[in-house]
Amino acid sequence: xxxRLWRWGPIVVLAAALALLQWxxxxxxxxLWWQTVAVAVAVACAVxxxxxxxxxxxxxxxxxxxxxSLFASLVRHFALLLQAxxxxxxxxxxxxxxxxxxxxxxxxxxxxxxxxxxxxxxxxERMYASLLVRL
Amino acid sequence: xxxxxxxENLRFSFDGRTEVIRGxxxxxxxxxxxxxxxxxxxxxxxxxxxxLGLLPARGTVRILGAPRTRASLRHVGVVFQNPEDxxxxxRLLDDVALPLIxxxxxxxxxxxxxxxxxxRLGLAGACHRPASQLSLGERKKAAIAAxxxxxxxxxxxxxxxxxxxxxxxxxxxxxxxxxxxxxxLATHDLELARTVCRRALVLRSGAVMAEGTVCRILDxxxxxxxxxxx
Numbered sequence: 001x002x003x004r005l006w007r008w009g010p011i012v013v014l015a016a017a018l019a020l021l022q023w024x025x026x027x028x029x030x031x032l033w034w035q036t037v038a039v040a041v042a043v044a045c046a047v048x049x050x051x052x053x054x055x056x057x058x059x060x061x062x063x064x065x066x067x068x069s070l071f072a073s074l075v076r077h078f079a080l081l082l083q084a085x086x087x088x089x090x091x092x093x094x095x096x097x098x099x100x101x102x103x104x105x106x107x108x109x110x111x112x113x114x115x116x117x118x119x120x121x122x123x124x125e126r127m128y129a130s131l132l133v134r135l
Numbered sequence: 136x137x138x139x140x141x142x143e144n145l146r147f148s149f150d151g152r153t154e155v156i157r158g159x160x161x162x163x164x165x166x167x168x169x170x171x172x173x174x175x176x177x178x179x180x181x182x183x184x185x186x187l188g189l190l191p192a193r194g195t196v197r198i199l200g201a202p203r204t205r206a207s208l209r210h211v212g213v214v215f216q217n218p219e220d221x222x223x224x225x226r227l228l229d230d231v232a233l234p235l236i237x238x239x240x241x242x243x244x245x246x247x248x249x250x251x252x253x254x255r256l257g258l259a260g261a262c263h264r265p266a267s268q269l270s271l272g273e274r275k276k277a278a279i280a281a282x283x284x285x286x287x288x289x290x291x292x293x294x295x296x297x298x299x300x301x302x303x304x305x306x307x308x309x310x311x312x313x314x315x316x317x318x319x320l321a322t323h324d325l326e327l328a329r330t331v332c333r334r335a336l337v338l339r340s341g342a343v344m345a346e347g348t349v350c351r352i353l354d355x356x357x358x359x360x361x362x363x364x365x
Contacts (some may be wrong), residue, residue: 088220091189095213096221096230096281097237098205104236108224115223118267 011040052076074131081123089116137200138162139289139317140186145194147185147341155181156192157342163289168318170328170349173338174363179321180216180293182338186319187213187291199288209238212282212316216294218274222266227258227277230266234285252280256310272303276310289317296324323364329353337362 015033022029055069063069093112097105140163147156155178163169173179185192188203198207215221224230228249235245253259256276258269266274275295282290295311296304304327311318311331322328328335328349335352337345339362345352352358359365 088215089223092215092221092223096233098209098234099237099239102237103239103242104233108233108237111225111229112223119219 141197143195147192155341168332170332170335171321177338178341210288212287212290214292218278221278228262
């Protein structure tokens with residue numbers, strides 16, 4: 001349960017940061033923060049509850065929905081790649097620099113982020129190449 | 136003598152229903168070496184992740200006699216199947232020195248120790264290059280160096296010779312033989328297991344099928360056949 005709640009941490013931080021920036025700039029704190037949370041909740045519900053895999057692979061080759069379906073499955077596949085790469089990168093960092101916020105922790109995190117984007121770029125290139133070969 | 140690693144009745148399932156690790160127990164004593172053998176999909180890597188606490192398994196894991204915690208995990212070095220995952224700094228030297236720097240050792244002192252370790256592994260010439268420019272065999276050795284630098288008492292290696300050519304695999308095997316600490320190798324490379332390890336544990340569908348000395352296990356072709364290792 002706690003693990004699931006922790007997943008909402010970044011969204012809560014983002015919403016709080018948006019409200020803080022509005023407040024710091026001297027303007028009115030609008031409803032942007034709760035709208036951010038509401039959109040995240042709505043997207044999470046849509047992703048979790050809808051039978052995406054059934055919908056995505058249903059369109060026939062002559063269906064006008066085919067391209068949309070292919071695009072959606074491509075986005076889904078790439079999102080899963082990003083997730084897997086992020087998990088591996090964070091795991092490697094945790095093992096290499098186990099003492100949080102100590103010497104070398106922030107610097108290595110910066111390099112980890114650069115390495116992460118480089119690897120994601122390579123994975124995207126490979127995916128694009130495989131599509132070119134298959135389509 | 137306190138065990139370096141004790142695993143008792145470890146169970147894990149990805150979906151909460153089908154168990155992929157089913158009541159695994161084993162022990163690793165100081166300076167001992169254990170090969171976890173099994174065909175692809177037998178649960179070797181998953182078992183290692185569970186031992187490290189990276190997957191939320193049920194059961195008991197004790198490191199050096201104490202329950203597994205963040206602190207006790209500092210005595211454990213890990214080498215992933217894909218060394219690219221572990222090497223992300225701009226220079227190999229920084230990759231290897233990072234665990235020491237993080238533990239509070241002076242940067243220059245950490246780099247000197249990292250360089251001497253890389254020299255021992257024959258990688259001193261590549262120390263100023265990023266790991267991405269090295270061959271797979273060199274990257275595997277570099278990942279071992281990064282795991283060894285903090286002098287762990289236990290080293291866990293996931294498929295160390297996977298995807299390596301015979302020459303690189305032989306070179307890596309020689310390096311593993313020279314290591315003084317306890318070793319746990321998850322592999323389906325029977326030759327590596329016979330050369331490096333004293334004991335073996337055979338996994339099939341996430342459960343222990345057999346355990347004993349490497350010679351006894353590897354000289355039983357019927358067992359290896361049942362475990363889909365030959």
